[in-house]
Amino acid sequence: MPLAFVKTGQKVVLSSIQAGWELKARMNSLGLIPGIEIEVIQNNNSGPFMIKIKDNKIALGRGIALKLFVQ
Amino acid sequence: MKKIKIALAGNPNSGKTTVFNNLTGSRQHVGNYPGVTVERKEGKTIYQDYQIDIVDLPGTYSLTAYSIEERIARQVIIEEKPDYIVNIVDASNLERNLYLTMQLKELKVPLIVVLNMWDMVQHRGTEINIELFSKLINAPVISMSANKKLGHNNLLQLLTSETKTEGYKANLKMDNNIESYITKIVNKLEKDIPNARWIAIKLLEGDIEISKEIKSQESLNYVKEVLEDFYQKEGEDAETYIAEQRYGLISGICRKSVRSSIESRINFSDKVDMVLTHKLLGIPIFLGLMYLVFQLTFTLGDPLMGLIESAFGWLGGFISEVVFNSSGSLLESLIVDGVIGGVGGVIVFLPNILLLFLVLAFMEDTGYMARVSFIMDKLMNKIGLHGKSFIPMVIGFGCTVPAIMATRTLETRRDRLATILVTPLVSCSARLPIYALIIPAFFPAHLNAPILWIIYIIGIVLAIILAKILRSTVFKGETTPFVMELPPYRIPTFKSVFIHTWDRGGQYLKKAGTIILGISIVLWFLTTFPQIESFNQDYDLLTEQAYQDFITAENPDNEAYQQELVEIENMQQSETLAYTFAGRIGHFLQPVLKPMGFDWKIGTALIGAFAAKEVFVAQMGIVYSVGEADEESDALREQLRKNYNPLIAFSIMLFCLISAPCVATIAITKRETNSWGWALTQLGGLTILAWLITTIVYQSGLLLGIGIG
Numbered sequence: 001m002p003l004a005f006v007k008t009g010q011k012v013v014l015s016s017i018q019a020g021w022e023l024k025a026r027m028n029s030l031g032l033i034p035g036i037e038i039e040v041i042q043n044n045n046s047g048p049f050m051i052k053i054k055d056n057k058i059a060l061g062r063g064i065a066l067k068l069f070v071q
Numbered sequence: 072m073k074k075i076k077i078a079l080a081g082n083p084n085s086g087k088t089t090v091f092n093n094l095t096g097s098r099q100h101v102g103n104y105p106g107v108t109v110e111r112k113e114g115k116t117i118y119q120d121y122q123i124d125i126v127d128l129p130g131t132y133s134l135t136a137y138s139i140e141e142r143i144a145r146q147v148i149i150e151e152k153p154d155y156i157v158n159i160v161d162a163s164n165l166e167r168n169l170y171l172t173m174q175l176k177e178l179k180v181p182l183i184v185v186l187n188m189w190d191m192v193q194h195r196g197t198e199i200n201i202e203l204f205s206k207l208i209n210a211p212v213i214s215m216s217a218n219k220k221l222g223h224n225n226l227l228q229l230l231t232s233e234t235k236t237e238g239y240k241a242n243l244k245m246d247n248n249i250e251s252y253i254t255k256i257v258n259k260l261e262k263d264i265p266n267a268r269w270i271a272i273k274l275l276e277g278d279i280e281i282s283k284e285i286k287s288q289e290s291l292n293y294v295k296e297v298l299e300d301f302y303q304k305e306g307e308d309a310e311t312y313i314a315e316q317r318y319g320l321i322s323g324i325c326r327k328s329v330r331s332s333i334e335s336r337i338n339f340s341d342k343v344d345m346v347l348t349h350k351l352l353g354i355p356i357f358l359g360l361m362y363l364v365f366q367l368t369f370t371l372g373d374p375l376m377g378l379i380e381s382a383f384g385w386l387g388g389f390i391s392e393v394v395f396n397s398s399g400s401l402l403e404s405l406i407v408d409g410v411i412g413g414v415g416g417v418i419v420f421l422p423n424i425l426l427l428f429l430v431l432a433f434m435e436d437t438g439y440m441a442r443v444s445f446i447m448d449k450l451m452n453k454i455g456l457h458g459k460s461f462i463p464m465v466i467g468f469g470c471t472v473p474a475i476m477a478t479r480t481l482e483t484r485r486d487r488l489a490t491i492l493v494t495p496l497v498s499c500s501a502r503l504p505i506y507a508l509i510i511p512a513f514f515p516a517h518l519n520a521p522i523l524w525i526i527y528i529i530g531i532v533l534a535i536i537l538a539k540i541l542r543s544t545v546f547k548g549e550t551t552p553f554v555m556e557l558p559p560y561r562i563p564t565f566k567s568v569f570i571h572t573w574d575r576g577g578q579y580l581k582k583a584g585t586i587i588l589g590i591s592i593v594l595w596f597l598t599t600f601p602q603i604e605s606f607n608q609d610y611d612l613l614t615e616q617a618y619q620d621f622i623t624a625e626n627p628d629n630e631a632y633q634q635e636l637v638e639i640e641n642m643q644q645s646e647t648l649a650y651t652f653a654g655r656i657g658h659f660l661q662p663v664l665k666p667m668g669f670d671w672k673i674g675t676a677l678i679g680a681f682a683a684k685e686v687f688v689a690q691m692g693i694v695y696s697v698g699e700a701d702e703e704s705d706a707l708r709e710q711l712r713k714n715y716n717p718l719i720a721f722s723i724m725l726f727c728l729i730s731a732p733c734v735a736t737i738a739i740t741k742r743e744t745n746s747w748g749w750a751l752t753q754l755g756g757l758t759i760l761a762w763l764i765t766t767i768v769y770q771s772g773l774l775l776g777i778g779i780g
Contacts, residue, residue, distance in 0.1 A: 021277040021310055022137050026554060028314035029133030031167045034307075035315070041341075044350040047449025048458060048553055056167050057340070059445040061458070061553030 003038065003049070004065035011039045012070035019067045027068075030058055038070060072117075075230065076124040078147055080175060081159035082168050083130035084438075084558040086187045089217040089567055090159050091127040094226075101574075104143055110476075118227040126153065132167075132556075134174040136280035139479065148180055149266075155181050155230060162186035162199065162214070163559075165329065166321050172208065173317040176243050177269050182210045185226060189214040197331045204328040210239050218564045242268065245316040249275075252297060252309065259293050260285075275301075275309040340438075340559040347439065353446035365527070366520050368426045369507075375422035376507075383415030405595055413591025413689045418580075423507065424500045425576045428469055432571035436563030440465065441555060448553050454535045455542025457481055458553045460490040464534065467497030468527075471736045474499075475743055485546045489538055491740055492753050495732035496534035498527050501684040505727050508688050512708035513720040522721075530728050537760075590686055594653070594679050598694065603650040610643040645672075648694060653678065667726060667762065668719045668769040677726070683733045718778035722769045730761035 006012050014036050017024050031053050032038075041057065042050035049060040060068075081087040092099075095114025104111050112127035128147055129140035136142050148156060158175055160168040165186075175182050184205075186192070192199060205212035211229060215222030244250060256271035264270065273281040274294045285291055301309045347356060387407045395403035434440050440462060448458025459481055467474035474494050481487045506526060510519050614636065621632040648654045649671070656678060657664075657671030664674045672694045679690035688707075695710040711720070731754050732740075741750035772778055 017311070021279075021308075022135075023552060024308075024310055025133065025135040025276065025314075026137050028311070029135070029137075029170055030554065030556065031170070031318070033314045033318055034311060036318075041344070042348065042350070044449075047350070047452070048445055050344075050348065050445065050557065054166055055338075056164060057344070057557035057559075059441070059448070059458070059553065059555045059557055061448060061452070064552045064554060 001070060002066045003040070003051075003060075003068040003070050004043075004062060006038075006040045006043065006070060008040055008043045011037055013037055014068060015071050016069045017067060018069060019064075023064070023067070027064075031056060032058075032068070038068075072120055072122050074122045074124065075154045076126070076151075077155045077157050077230065078126045078128050078151070078153040079157050079159055080128045080144060080148070080171065081130060081187075082132050082161065082171060084556065085130070085159045085161040085168060086217045087127065087130060087159040089564065090157075090185070090187065090215070090223075091125065092566065092570055093217055093220055093223055094123075094125055116227070118231055121231045123227070123230060126151070131171065133171055134178070135276070136278055142280065148175075148178060153180075155183050157183045157185055157226070157230075158210075159185050159187050159215075159217075161188050163188045163191040163195065163197075165199075166318070166325055169208075169321045169324070170317060172210075173243065173320060176209065177272055179240065179242070179266065179269065182239070183226070183229060184208060184210050184212045185222075186212060186214045187217050189222065190216040190219055195331075197329065200328045200330075204324065207324040207328060209241055209243060218567075243320050245313070245320065248305075249309070249312060249316055252301060255297060256294060259290050261287075272313060276313055277308075277310055338559070343560055344442070344557075348442050348446055353442075354450070357443055357446065361527075362520075362524055364427070364430045365523055367430075368423050369520065369523075372423035372426050376419055379419050379421070380415075383411060383419065387411045387415070401599070404599065405592070409592050409595030410588065412692055413595070413686070414588055415689075419504070421576070421580070423503055424469075425572060427500055427503075428572045428576055429568065431466065431469055432568045433563060434465075435571065436561065436567055438558045438560045441557050444555055445557060452553075454539045455546075456489060456538050457486050459555065460486065460538075463490055464494055464497045464531075467494045467499055469500050471495050471497070471499045471732060472739045475736065475739045478743065485548055488744060488749065489541045489546045491743060492541060492749070492756075493534040493538045495736055495753065495757060496530045496537065496729065498530040498728055499684070501733065502727055504685045504688045505680075506724055508691070508707065509711065509720050509724055512711050513715075513717040526724055526728060529725070533729065533760075533764075590679065590683060591689060594686065594690055597653040597656075597678075598648060598651050598675065598690075600651060603647050606643065606646055608642070608646075610639055613639050644695075648672070648675075653694075663762070666770065667765040668722050668773075669726075670714075672714075673719075673723060677730075680727060681731050681733065683735065684727060687727060716779050718769060718772040721772075721778060722765050725768055726761050726765040728761075729757060729764060731758040 003012070003014075014032060014034055016034055017027050017032065019027070027033075036053055039052040040049070041052050043065075047062065049062060049065045051058050051060060079087050079091055091112065091114065094116050096116075098116065099112060099114040101110055101112050110129070113125065114127070115122060115124045117123075126147060128144040131138070131141045131144050134141055134145050134148075136145075147153070156175055158172050160172060162168075172182075172184060186199065186201070186204075199214075201212050201214060213222060213225045213229060215226065217223075245253075252275060253268060253271045256274055257267045260267050260270060270281060270285075274285070275298065277298070282291060282294075285294075298309055301312075305312060347353060349356075390411065391397050391403060391407050394406075397403075434443075443465065444458040444461050447461040451458050451461055460478070463474045463477040463481075466477050471494055474497070475491050478487045478490045478494070481490060506523055510522050514522055617632065617635045617639065621627055621629075649658065653675040654671065657674035660674045661671050664671065669677075672691075675694055676687050676690040680687035691711070692707050695707060715723075737750045737754055740753055741747055744750065
């Protein structure tokens, strides 16, 4: 399931990133690797996403949230 | 004296710049890397008998080739071979920050790790065993609290001691599986290639820049085979695998050397974010804050402006009297009206501009600015721009030039160009003097702030509309993904806010000192020559007549007499000015200016405003001959009130807001887009737009009878 469908307040685990090497490298450098726990801080069903991984807050565009697959 | 060179590497928000400022103080130099538009910050410091040259690398999360910043950081490390790479790490956010450290280790550079924000770590009750940490990460490690200026001496001592980083050369090994792939590729590379292991890792990661440097097609084909083989066997690409390995190493190191007493905390930042980034409240709060900022800028700035005004007035008067004996010579006019009047007219607005920069620096350093990008991303997306386009636009409130430079964070040219073209519509501080002059002259005090606010909002709305049009025509296509770290809220240090403000204020002053001084002289020339020799009317005679009428009248009306004198003088001035080059250009433009309600005097001032927006004020001063000794803006306001109505005043502001960006903006647009075409498109397009909108507003105002009384 893409991260974009996860509701505010839920915690999920990242399983894969479906993107090119550049975006992947970018995600990796921010700590987004398979197996990491993601807490969705804000998902307003439109507009950007706010997530938290290991106390880091990251803002993601909705487009990216569709490319991150979680369990 | 011995010399060493170090480079500071670290994530954005790791406090790297604070460390740099603390180490170098004022001995800094900011330039550009050749060929690209990334800032290069250098400085030096003297410690004992060492001179330490410091390069502040661009803040990066990693050393891939994802952005220009990362490529530059990589290039400096590899090509300039600094004696040490000092990796500034935010110790309160250790695991994420160490990702870069891992890559620096892979590069086998002489590395020193600085655990910054040590005070925060201690405050939280986290314990880091530095000795063990250093052993595990295999590099010398020291702690630092840069914002409290603690720990710099330890760093300097380490840099200049004999221990050095020998003995810390060994790699941090990943698991056998990936290491065997790395070895396979290393064996295939040329024998004497430096950094072979690093290059092998980069090739496995699929780094395009590094692939380009590999000459042998055979090797590249081999890498391709290996990558395919890897994916078959592991069911995952090597890039992700390597990232996981790095984080695996990091979490191993942290597990052994870091003890955290608190598991998780709903921290202060989360609570603040609940309000500031609220889906409904976020934007209204931001707009409200901006409104307060402007209100504050005016309230605090006005008294200071008064002081500077008097100082320049006094200076002009003093030079006039003492140096020139008030002779009225051309040289006196040049110095007093042209130079002092022109530059003074710009410096007068420095308090307001510094206050605005101060608030912007404060917003940036607290972390609020990143939230603004976040809350604006949705809106920005709707108009086809990127959340990140918003920051350049906010900086545009200060000055369009750094704003256009700030578009470099945008990753695609399409997004960048669209942002660059619309940014001049965000009202920069150079336009503030124009509003500051005009608004109090035509509108009652309680309307001053609202009108200013409306002008800014108009700029923003126009930028939005224009962006939308551009993105659905010339720059069609997907927007690039929005990814941004939201750093925890921090109380900024006085020093960093001050340096920020001073940097930008300095840029403004430099402009005032150079471009505007030059322009003031040119404009003075244009408004002084050719000098009229014979007037249409004999003004001396008119004055004499008025005087005769006054003293022979039965009920002499002093007020009417004074007014008549002023009118005669104005007529004479007008005729004098009309004869000059500026007057002629203004007259020549009159057919175009008239639909907007402008006369040729405004036209001449607009010519100046093209050079730099704030020159408009100085130029109006010269046009109305109030640029002489004891110059007070009030005198100019008085003249404006006499000659124009509020509708024209509003039209002037509107035109200045939208029209041709200043010369510096055109120049920077040319540099950043590497094309005169885009620079000239921006210039022509915005001027035409300004004319259209101002004409519509003025004509509608006339029809409806608004503001013409």
